[in-house]
Amino acid sequence: MSDSPAVTAHNPELRHHFADMAQQKDAASLGMWLFLVTEIMFFGGMFCAYLIYRLQHFNDFAAASQSLDITLGAINTAVLIGSSLTVVLAVNAAQRGKRKLLVFYLVATIVLGCTFLGIKAKEYTQKFEEHHVPGPTFHFIPTRMAGHPEQPPIDERHAEMFFSLYFVMTGMHAVHMIIGVGLFSVLTFQSWKGRYSAGYYTPIENAGLYWHFVDVVWIYLFPLLYLISLHG
Amino acid sequence: MSEHSTSVGFYVMIFIILLLLTATTVGAAFINLGPLNPVIALGIATTKALLVVLFFMHVKGASEKMIQVVIMMGIFFLLLLLGLALADYGTRLWS
């Protein structure tokens, strides 16, 4: 059944209040995009805070930023981009009605998503051990002081603020990843059961959009948090 | 409407470009270019984001205008938030 051509009029997935499948699909995709716009603004609030504080406390932020692990960050970027690829291939498989391929790519996405989260967890643990987690145990000695004795002393509070923003931003991003992994798990199960076909795969497509969006957020987080302050 | 079975090869190509850009941005970060560093990093990030949005999210080609309007609206209001907030912080020290 997965290969049956798109039936518009009597598709069992057609909801009562839509005229046809095309209208239903258009509505769903517009809805998804609007939701992504709300997500832009949601992350936007944090980007705004980060931007302003970085401009205000440039040195402290730079020093704190340099304690992040660029290698792990870069690997994670690659992992996430990879998962975006598997998602788009999953959508492609769904379009072509290839059930097994679809399931395969969905599982691959979940695996990559979990890898990302695993690496993130490792980074968090490192931060925890270095006492870079804001709170009473927070302690920060800039690493570069050794090479550059001329560097201004660091205001620890502002370094702490960098880590506050780091944790909130990557944390909210991770929450979105977790939600995404959950979503894909459900979709994998449903795909396995043969719910999606070339005639109806909107949920896969929309979950894909969501995942790509989360990827885009990371595409900005990575340079902003890890990269742009190396010479600060 | 979206009968756009873009080939698997095409997606893989985009993927490889994205990886290359990631490598570039990491590399560029280690060269001291002064104020250009953030500009380059954000420029590359925006290129990557565009690739994802246009090709992975199928905004190019398949989608209709409305989706593009929606995206532009999101970006516009984000810039508004950043811009007007900066209007305060940027001018606080003038006097």
Added chain:
Amino acid sequence: MVYNFPLWPDRASAMAGNVDALYIFLLVVSGLMSALIFTLVLVFAARFRKRPGHEAEQIEGSLPLELTWSIIPMGVFLVVFVWGAVLYFQERTPPQGAMEVYVVAKQWMWKLEHPEGQREINSLHVPVGRDVKLIMTSQDVIHSFYVPAFRIKQDVLPGRYTVAWFRATRPGTYHLFCAEYCGTQHSLMGGEVVVMEPSQYAAWLSGGNSGQPLTVTGQRLFAELGCSTCHRSDTQGRGPNLVGVFGRQVLLEDGRTLTADENYLRESIVSPGSKVVSGFKPIMPTFQGMVSDEQLNALVAYVKSLSQPASKSVAAAGTQPQTQQVQ
């Protein structure tokens, strides 16, 4: 007006009249505008009421009319905007040579300190006719210094200075309110501003339990905290010479220039790394947490006094040699 039933606030500062003038202008404009709209609505409602033999006449709209009632209000708005902005800049720019009172707000009281060292709580005595500049900070949450009779209000923030000023024009006692919600006793965090004839004020000054002038306290702290080891009044110190910094354009290491105001001095002491003066090494230690808000005020007052013409400032004259002594 009935006693104790005021419909208009006292007008006791130089700004008050100006604010009232704009307010009255706005009252007249909006009065006319509302009158126009209410009359039209009522007249239409009466004249075109539904009755037998009367039928509605369809009218599509009219571009000229739309333009008229967009552009005319816009013009009025522009006038009000410019007028309000001019007032605001007057309200926000303290004149040179004002008497400076340091204000520290905390839940739920106002602590005020006169340049001569008098301290007051919840009341402020000022002479009539003299510009008074308030340099304010808070020890906890946001408060707001509000004297309705002067038409001034300014939020008072923790961690930085905000500034307000007024020139009292009529002797009397006026309300001082806290206008930004600050917790349980917000409504009790008030007091009074007592405006006195200059002679009375002088008497009050000499009468009270006067402490040391702020600048003197500041000078003492300047020595005690070791500031003077780096900041010397010649060019030999490891830090910049602080004589004359206040009010000057400062060139920073990262290329920005800014005017050294109270907030800049404060930040230079609390967080010296964030704005490094060009040509100096960032070696100044932070005094964050080592000085209280009052001590900070004293230090700032002292550094400022170094920039006042010697004749005007009592403290500065006596200071210079002493700074040299420390060297």
Added chain:
Amino acid sequence: MATATLPVTERENYLNKEYGIRSWLFTIDHKRIALLYLLSVTFFFFIGGLFALLIRLELLTPAGDLVQADTYNKLFTMHGMVMVFFFLIPVVPATLGNFLVPIMIGAKDLAFPRINLMSWYLYVIGGILIMHCMLTGGVDTGWTFYTPYSTAFTNTKIIEAGLAVFVAGFSSIFTGLNFIVTVHRMRAPGMTWGRLPLFIWANYATSIIMILGTPVVAITIILVAAERLFHLGIFDPKLGGDPLLFQHLFWFYSHPAVYIMILPSMGIISEIITCFSRKRIFGYKFVALSSVAIAVLGFLVWAHHMFVAGMSVYAALIFSFLSYMVAVPSAIKVFNWTATMYKGSISYTTPMLYAFGFLGLFTIGGLTGLFLASLGIDVHVTDTYFVVAHFHYIMVGGVLMGYLGGMHFWWPKISGRMYPEGWGRLAALIVFIGFNLTFFPQFILGYVGMPRRYWQYSPEFQVLNVLSTAGSTILGVGYLLPMIYFLWSMRYGKQAPDNPWNAAGLEWKTSSPPTTFNFDETPVVDFEAYDYENIKDTDDDGGAH
């Protein structure tokens, strides 16, 4: 529902199709969800109103003799929070909007009926949280949550209240999203953008604000909670942060939010004035597009709440200027409504009386907004009762009047019954008088210098405060009346015809109450909006005597 026991018509409609609590709690019919919202929103209105009455009672005397200072602070905080987030923001879109948006554009339902139901559940969860929060101690920060008081000083239930607002916020995001998609994708054949009723335009513009603004306040709440729970330094100056950044982020949402409140009511007014003047709206395009203009420009002015907060004077200039620009589209609307009445055939039904009230009170509220937007004046009147009067004039005098007008206007459609017209007019009059008595004195109080959020005040302010308190009791009666006679009419009211007002608009072309899918067959629209030229009016004013 009382109607459940007494079928209104012989025909099947959305009310009598199914019975039982489950048929309501699991319904995905937008009309039933609208009624669920109506119930819950009304509940919160009375909660908020109860707090208001206690506030006014306390302020009867200058001394703080009725309640403790802490209690008073919690009262106005909970009043503001309940009224803003749980009443005024959802009130029109989620009730009348939910009911009418699909019908007015000729759709069977909203685009995402299940998300619509989920919105209501989110609202209810938020409501339960806020009720729990109130019953176990409440919050005392003011509805604005200003830091660092909220993050480091108060020991009341910030997190829980924040969570409540957060959840309710998502409810409104999903409502907005649903509306936008519905308007774009579900219009009946022939229902072009140029033919949309102005109520739809207004809700569409509102939805834009909802989806763009609400997420920002959501993340701001998360940051506040994080700072409070984990001492993440973001806004607290002790931790190196800047409290003004909180204010920027908060007002980035909360200023546009005031347009979330007013725009749908403006939409209602356009419907009522055209109907009872028997006229096409004057300048359809201008009224429609001014809604969108307000929605967009509304995002540019947020920092006019911060003129004395310590921000840059130059930024203050920008924001003051832009505040005046956003007033222009409001002015356009007011003038167009007035012009619509010209040469009309005007009847004084209850909805029309509310529309008159709206025109007058919104104008006064808006004009005093211009005072506040003026930098020089705002320094004196900010955080005084002048501001309190300003926003009550718009929110109670404007939005609430519009809403009540709309409820009367569409009640026959919603319930299938007429409300008693005489009582309706009486209540409208009482509300108008009580309202002015309550809030007009507050303008004077504010300019004389009484700060807001004051538990005790200086004795010379008492006379005006007594007037205000007196007014609020009258106002309370005015609001109770419609409650009573609406309930009464569900059982005893005259049966409503399909189109009691001879009004234009698709909603009047279906039965009263409508069937589950609104129309027996999808309507085809071949007429302009407010086509009163071609609708014959009878001498019968619906239920009017």
